[in-house]
Amino acid sequence: MDPIDFSLYLVTDRGLLPQGKSYLESLEQALLGGVTVVQIREKKTDTAEFLEIALQSKALCDRYKVPLIINDRIDIALAVNARGVHLGQSDMPIDVARKLLPKGFLIGISCNTLDEVRRARESQADYVGLASVWDTQTKKLTNVPIGVRGLGVMLEALDGSEVRAVAIGGIKSTNLIRLMHGSVSATNHGLDGVAVVSDIVASHDPKGAAQMLKSIFIACKKSTLSFDGEPRLSREEIIDKAVTIMDGVRSLNPLVHQMTNVVVSNQSANITLAVGASPIMATAPEEMADLAELSDSLLVNIGTLRADSMQGMLKGGYSANAGRKPVVLDPVGVGASEFRKASVKELLDIWQPTVIKGNAGELAALAGSIEVAAKGVDSTGGFKDPVSFVRQLARKERCIVALTGETDYISDGKRVLLLKNGDPLLGKITGSGCMLGSCISSYCAAANTLANEDHREGKLTRGGDFLSATVGAVLTLTIASEFAATREDVHGIGTFLPALIDEVAALQPETIVRLAKVEEAADS
Numbered sequence: 001m002d003p004i005d006f007s008l009y010l011v012t013d014r015g016l017l018p019q020g021k022s023y024l025e026s027l028e029q030a031l032l033g034g035v036t037v038v039q040i041r042e043k044k045t046d047t048a049e050f051l052e053i054a055l056q057s058k059a060l061c062d063r064y065k066v067p068l069i070i071n072d073r074i075d076i077a078l079a080v081n082a083r084g085v086h087l088g089q090s091d092m093p094i095d096v097a098r099k100l101l102p103k104g105f106l107i108g109i110s111c112n113t114l115d116e117v118r119r120a121r122e123s124q125a126d127y128v129g130l131a132s133v134w135d136t137q138t139k140k141l142t143n144v145p146i147g148v149r150g151l152g153v154m155l156e157a158l159d160g161s162e163v164r165a166v167a168i169g170g171i172k173s174t175n176l177i178r179l180m181h182g183s184v185s186a187t188n189h190g191l192d193g194v195a196v197v198s199d200i201v202a203s204h205d206p207k208g209a210a211q212m213l214k215s216i217f218i219a220c221k222k223s224t225l226s227f228d229g230e231p232r233l234s235r236e237e238i239i240d241k242a243v244t245i246m247d248g249v250r251s252l253n254p255l256v257h258q259m260t261n262v263v264v265s266n267q268s269a270n271i272t273l274a275v276g277a278s279p280i281m282a283t284a285p286e287e288m289a290d291l292a293e294l295s296d297s298l299l300v301n302i303g304t305l306r307a308d309s310m311q312g313m314l315k316g317g318y319s320a321n322a323g324r325k326p327v328v329l330d331p332v333g334v335g336a337s338e339f340r341k342a343s344v345k346e347l348l349d350i351w352q353p354t355v356i357k358g359n360a361g362e363l364a365a366l367a368g369s370i371e372v373a374a375k376g377v378d379s380t381g382g383f384k385d386p387v388s389f390v391r392q393l394a395r396k397e398r399c400i401v402a403l404t405g406e407t408d409y410i411s412d413g414k415r416v417l418l419l420k421n422g423d424p425l426l427g428k429i430t431g432s433g434c435m436l437g438s439c440i441s442s443y444c445a446a447a448n449t450l451a452n453e454d455h456r457e458g459k460l461t462r463g464g465d466f467l468s469a470t471v472g473a474v475l476t477l478t479i480a481s482e483f484a485a486t487r488e489d490v491h492g493i494g495t496f497l498p499a500l501i502d503e504v505a506a507l508q509p510e511t512i513v514r515l516a517k518v519e520e521a522a523d524s
């Protein structure tokens, strides 16, 4: 029997049909739109009616050569000669179902936890429905949503097996790109498909809705799994690229949208001007879509997070992803409170950062590690093996990670660069980390603009060299700090800050090339 293409898995729900649209009309339009599997899900129907619906659906699906799966009911699945059955955790166990069903009959099972995925693998399920990714109006959930970032570990548990995986719950064309990028495991295991109910069934145009979902899925599947393949630059080439991007910031004068904290707002705006970019500090959710159009990158800094600013941050990152603008996340003090932790998790379940920067305490909290403690927004130690930590985190979050400290570690998940410039005064003033966030956002904005325009759908940026951009931003601020600290007019932290801003503005690319202390860690 042909293997099933799980790409776009429609789960039906007659209760969601828009007024005036019949069930079979909607199903046929969804099939015309490119649905690749159909599951009949009838929760309130008696057996006779379920059977009738299943027979009609089977005839239609056969015409489009699309396999049909029946939710819960093995008897109906057998009666209509469906391709398979979808079981829940409290339905018939897989081994019992297997004995009742003919050879080759497909069995799928819903999984909400890692343990359930492991058990599904042991029981030789054909596929798992990872449920529910997000909250949904379609079904009353009995478990908390997994979230985009919870899917990766589940997919990793299927490494080396034949078990296919689809995600379900709250999936729409508007959040599918985030789902596809954020769900890929650190081992590069991605989803085989997405299961959708309301975004197709409740639509007046099920064909258009299905086409949209499928085209995004296919585009993302190509681009999210291309972790390798880019040319590997030498250390010198990275520094050259970094200064090209530095020049790019000065000539392009990118607009950098920043949602930052109230402590550092002014100095962040000034350091942005000093590198040659233009800051726009704005937090209102109402203007996020417009600003994503207008600006060249976004910085989200949670230093003085409030429940109302979260709405702007959720919408801001989401709009920037949609507009293919880089997003830098600075999870300031994320370990300090449950509110911050939950908020960062929520942000990362909705949008994909291009770069995450933080000190050891912040990145440990973000990764759920207890290795490094923090006192408020400051770290109280470091990692035993920062190189492995930063590489793993970059792999997990699928973005550039910059771990700041006496040595700065920057990784794209493959390589790790160690940067050793910077004067100790940098660590003594408030907000130097936040200023670095502004510099990274400015450099990423230029890198994205300089990238060859890539029209492929399914990408969250234009594909700039964000590793070199991050290296360039760190070198700019740290090398400038070395000049600022030795100036005669600098007597302490009060005079250091304005001198630092001046030195950033005056720094020349050739000075960076001459003074950069960049090493590369051995590959793991």
Ligand SMILES: Cc1ncc(COP(=O)(O)OP(=O)(O)O)c(N)n1
Pocket: 009, 011, 039, 041, 071, 072, 086, 087, 088, 089, 108, 109, 110, 111, 128, 129, 130, 131, 139, 166, 168, 195
């Ligand atoms: C593909 C897919 N995944 C998960 C589910 C949910 O199934 P279940 O847990 O059995 O809940 P109900 O659908 O019966 O409410 C699914 N149907 N399809």
Ligand SMILES: Cc1ncsc1CCOP(=O)(O)O
Pocket: 011, 131, 132, 135, 136, 137, 138, 139, 168, 169, 170, 171, 195, 196, 197, 198, 199
């Ligand atoms: C059946 C099911 N199981 C978990 S979530 C869900 C419903 C998903 O519906 P929607 O795609 O409309 O969010």
